[in-house]
Amino acid sequence: MKNLLSMEHLTTEEINQILDLAQAFENGETSSLSRRYNVANLFFEPSTRTKTSFEMAEYKIGCNIIPFDAGFSSVTKGETMYDTVKTLEMIGIDAVVIRASEDEYYNDLLEGLHVAVINAGDGAGQHPSQSLLDLYTIKKEFGYFEGLTVTIVGDISHSRVAKSNATALQNLGANVHFLCPEEWSGGFEAHHSWDNLIEISDVIMLLRVQHERHKENCSFSKESYHQKFGLTIERERQMKDSAIIMHPAPVNRDVEIASELVECERSRIFEQVRNGVYTRMAIMETILKGRE
Amino acid sequence: MKNLLSMEHLTTEEINQILDLAQAFENGETSSLSRRYNVANLFFEPSTRTKTSFEMAEYKIGCNIIPFDAGFSSVTKGETMYDTVKTLEMIGIDAVVIRASEDEYYNDLLEGLHVAVINAGDGAGQHPSQSLLDLYTIKKEFGYFEGLTVTIVGDISHSRVAKSNATALQNLGANVHFLCPEEWSGGFEAHHSWDNLIEISDVIMLLRVQHERHKENCSFSKESYHQKFGLTIERERQMKDSAIIMHPAPVNRDVEIASELVECERSRIFEQVRNGVYTRMAIMETILKGRE
Amino acid sequence: MKNLLSMEHLTTEEINQILDLAQAFENGETSSLSRRYNVANLFFEPSTRTKTSFEMAEYKIGCNIIPFDAGFSSVTKGETMYDTVKTLEMIGIDAVVIRASEDEYYNDLLEGLHVAVINAGDGAGQHPSQSLLDLYTIKKEFGYFEGLTVTIVGDISHSRVAKSNATALQNLGANVHFLCPEEWSGGFEAHHSWDNLIEISDVIMLLRVQHERHKENCSFSKESYHQKFGLTIERERQMKDSAIIMHPAPVNRDVEIASELVECERSRIFEQVRNGVYTRMAIMETILKGRE
Known part of the structure; x- marks a missing residue:
């Protein structure tokens, strides 16, 4: 290498x-x-x-x-x-x-x-170094990748992290789902509402909403993003007991994730660092x- | 700590x-x-x-x-x-x-x-680290604080240094006077002319005029500040033999202090550094x- | 020193x-x-x-x-x-x-x-440290300075390097020629076309065209500078077998020198670094x- x-x-x-x-x-x-x-x-x-x-x-x-x-x-x-x-x-x-x-x-x-x-x-x-640390975080947690369900939430089209991670996770045997607003799917097959993703996921991997890149063509407010796609307190309660939350940070508190959840028990956000x-x-x- | x-x-x-x-x-x-x-x-x-x-x-x-x-x-x-x-x-x-x-x-x-x-x-x-180095400079010079007269000159309202130092010096037993234009006293009791402060002070502690913060509402020029509140060559001559000059720097030469005095014998400005x-x-x- | x-x-x-x-x-x-x-x-x-x-x-x-x-x-x-x-x-x-x-x-x-x-x-x-590294590069190459012909090409008037080098090289016994557009000679005696300089030079020392400094009063384009004063592929072919090319960098490729020549055999540009x-x-x- x-x-x-x-x-x-x-x-x-x-x-x-x-x-x-x-x-x-x-x-x-x-x-x-x-x-x-x-x-x-x-x-x-x-x-x-x-x-x-x-x-x-x-x-x-x-x-x-x-x-x-x-x-x-x-x-x-x-x-x-x-x-x-x-x-x-x-x-x-x-x-x-x-x-x-x-x-x-x-x-x-x-x-x-x-x-x-x-x-x-x-x-x-x-x-790639972010992808590898994400993989390391998952492997430390579960010990394996085969059969894990990972849901990646956010702007797939502009995310370096999403693309790197999806490729690697699938190669390692995980099932990867994407969740994002329609205009952000960037050609990937994606869900546009949570449906039952929250209950089946072992890992919820949140991506940063890059306001820098979306100033103009954004059809929703921060509040409505949080309601539709964010990890709210209600959604966190429906996660599997063993499931974890990840985010590459910096976090937009109360956009991708409720501020109270950033350091909750199942959050690995700072552990990722x-x-x-x-x-x-x-x-x-x-x-x-x-x-x- | x-x-x-x-x-x-x-x-x-x-x-x-x-x-x-x-x-x-x-x-x-x-x-x-x-x-x-x-x-x-x-x-x-x-x-x-x-x-x-x-x-x-x-x-x-x-x-x-x-x-x-x-x-x-x-x-x-x-x-x-x-x-x-x-x-x-x-x-x-x-x-x-x-x-x-x-x-x-x-x-x-x-x-x-x-x-x-x-x-x-x-x-x-x-x-606080500036306050402590100021205190260290005074203690090295005099060996004690009790009964020393310290005059702090400048923008008290916007100065971190003034507030930290005043509190600490008074606790250590020094007499602290403030000298400043009326609009800069920020609620502190202050002198607005030198009067006899020059003769009674053991330490003249000059503060930086923060032009950055005063662009708009400044009723005087640099020259008139120097004449009214600056340490001029004439004023330095009236200081006690043992008295010292301090300034946290960076100095505005010929505003807070005459340029010729910055490295004069009683100046501790670079010694403070x-x-x-x-x-x-x-x-x-x-x-x-x-x-x- | x-x-x-x-x-x-x-x-x-x-x-x-x-x-x-x-x-x-x-x-x-x-x-x-x-x-x-x-x-x-x-x-x-x-x-x-x-x-x-x-x-x-x-x-x-x-x-x-x-x-x-x-x-x-x-x-x-x-x-x-x-x-x-x-x-x-x-x-x-x-x-x-x-x-x-x-x-x-x-x-x-x-x-x-x-x-x-x-x-x-x-x-x-x-x-001066650039001049000294240029001298070191020449000395490593030839072992001596006496009698070497060095042609310095470019904006003599704004170049620190040209002035430092010319003085030192002449003191060490080299023959120094300048080549530049008329408006850039800055009081130095200079050639304004290559003439036979290419064939007689042991060292062609190119200077950076400082677009930053010439935005306004520049009578020629990058292309015409390259044609008139640049080291083109044709000119390089006419150089002495033992002659070398120097440039303090950063290089404007295809302005001072053809991009293909930057790492050619006789180029010492990265070796200078x-x-x-x-x-x-x-x-x-x-x-x-x-x-x-």
């Missing part, structure tokens, strides 16, 4: 190896890398948890983090992504973690570079190990 | 312990923390000296600093302060240092969090120690 | 010492500094390679980098450069690396400061060593 660009590039075996290594790190195992690697995190879009999570993970496996201020870089002078990344390679960076707004920006980085590239989100495309560090340690370790 | 939010929460004993520890650090003592703690500095308003000073202090007591770019974080997507800080806690951060523009933003952080919170300035409220590092080492060490 | 402000302040002996030390570092020598120094990088203008290159160099010689976010500092509140740098000195910073838009900003930093100042670019003035780290290690080591 030279890079991590899209969940679609990962085999089930590779996924399981990363999840196992994440578990080992959570159990206290330490990095077995042979030296301090130099990494840079190129975040061209705002992010708290993904960037900080990668930095903590990189620190924990002994990397040296070279600061990179994307908003203040030569990219603002029109430099191409390839030239920026090649420059970092020549400076001595071993791996770059990138978030950018263009779908599949990484296609320009596949040739001519020796540096490893980890995709931390490409436009409306993939967000904790799991993200172990998952990203596993991703970085696996990729850097492959260079030794 | 779990957090440091407001000078009003500190007992005189706690203040003295921090000042003593700051002195010990200045004398060469090193941290006795048992491990490398992870800290993040969340500055939602511009700052050079406070942020850099905390970072140097954190470095000197062996912390690991996880970068956090406030201007580029999920807060810009509407995430609440609680959710942001909880996220950092789950990522493994032990303490957060926060500057934000809302008064008492920290009231939302008092419940549900295990991470330590250090307030580095809340709107027009408190700025040096003292700030030792004071913040003491603050962070005390709070992190309390977690062991 | 207390500071590094301008190539004009360096003797030929000092230049050669830095180039030799850079070579030693490239050969694997490690820093001989006696302690971890604290440095801050103040970049008031965007930069990828210079800032990251300094940070990597600082890291490699064992410095502690205190983060400084120029766009979010007290300078935005009107603090002078002197007061900002003095503040960093009092906080315990040993050396500051500064890029700023004002020509010779460093003249305000010559008195009253003990901190070392390294100029990483001042407006349209000097950029690699050389920059060793050169900056040598600069920082020399200056910090001088403080011991």
Whole structure:
């Protein structure tokens, strides 16, 4: 595994190896890398948890983090992504973690570079480290994927997370349902009302309503979204005893989920954040190990 | 001491312990923390000296600093302060240092969090680490507070520093006078001309004129402020032999103080910056120690 | 050598010492500094390679980098450069690396400061660490400067690099030619067409066309610049066998140089980036060593 660009590039075996290594790190195992690697995190879009999570993970496996201020870089002078990344390679960076707004920006980085590239989100495309931490959260909870019913709720058309997760979960044997307003199904087959989804789901995976992207063409208010598609207090009561709630965050409280439920017993929302560090340690370790 | 939010929460004993520890650090003592703690500095308003000073202090007591770019974080997507800080806690951060523009933003952080919170300035409220470094500067100079006359000059109504310092100095036995234009007294009893304050003061503590906050309703020019309320060369000549000048900086030269006086013999303005590092080492060490 | 402000302040002996030390570092020598120094990088203008290159160099010689976010500092509140740098000195910073838009900003930093100042670019003035890495690149290639023919192509009037390099190269014995549109010669004697420059040059040093600075008064398009002054594929074919291509980057592909040539065999464009780290290690080591 030279890079991590899209969940679609990962085999089930590779996924399981990363999840196992994440578990080992959570159990206290330490990095077995042979030296301090130099990494840079190129975040061209705002992010708290993904960037900080990668930095903590990189620190924990002994990397040296070279600061990179994307908003203040030569990219603002029109430099191409390839030239920026090649420059970092020549400076001595071993791996770059990138978030950018263009779908599949990484296609320009596949040739001519020796540096490893980890995709931390490409436009409306993939967000594989988030998918892997979601999978890790589910596996920790249930121990298996086969036969689990997972309902993904929200803007499927613009969600990196939905696409990555759906592909992976189905490959691992889970049943995946989508629930969203009609205009957000983006070509996927989806439910447009809860019906009996709440009672049959083992995992309710809520997606963030991206107000940034929907300012104009939105036919409903926050309140009506919450009533129709949100996880209300009433709906939570109808969930299976063993079922859990997930959300990649940041949460819009009282839109995707009632504010009181964010830290309820079956919520794994903040636990996902904790799991993200172990998952990203596993991703970085696996990729850097492959260079030794 | 779990957090440091407001000078009003500190007992005189706690203040003295921090000042003593700051002195010990200045004398060469090193941290006795048992491990490398992870800290993040969340500055939602511009700052050079406070942020850099905390970072140097954190470095000197062996912390690991996880970068956090406030201007580029999920807060810009509407995430609440609680959710942001909880996220950092789950990522493994032990303490957060926060500057934000809302008064008492920290009231939302008092419940549900295990991470330590250090307030580095809340709107027009408190700025306790600045108060403590001011106290440390005075104690180093005079050895005591009892009976000292301290005159605080400037915008009392919008100054975090004035409020924190006045409370603490009075508790420690100092006599505090305020001097300011009438419209800036903010409910405090204040002088509106220098009268004999210059001759009786042991400490003249100048506050920054915050042009940012006064664009509209300001009845005087920079020049006239300097003439009426500034520390001019003439006024400095009338100060007691042993008296000192303080300013939290950044200084507006020739407004609060004549430019030639910024580094004069009795100025402690840059010395305060040096003292700030030792004071913040003491603050962070005390709070992190309390977690062991 | 207390500071590094301008190539004009360096003797030929000092230049050669830095180039030799850079070579030693490239050969694997490690820093001989006696302690971890604290440095801050103040970049008031965007930069990828210079800032990251300094940070990597600082890291490699064992410095502690205190983060400084120029766009979010007290300078935005009107603090002078002197007061900002003095503040960093009092906080315990040993050396500051500064890029700023004002020509010779460093003249305000010559008195009253003990901190070392390294100029990483001042407006349209000097950029000595870039000049030194260019010299290092040439010396590594040819082993000497005496008698080499170097053609510098581009906006001489606004280029820090051109001015620094021309002075130094001539002092070291090279023949320097300038090639540029008439309106960009900035008082220097320059060619305005390639003539036989392509055949006689050992080094073609291309400068970046700074569209940022030329929006208005530009009498030619990108395409016509490339045809008249750019290094086209045809021109590259006429170069001497041993001749090399240099560019400080970021490159405007198909303006200064045909995109296909950026990584051609005789291009040293990315090699310059690699050389920059060793050169900056040598600069920082020399200056910090001088403080011991």
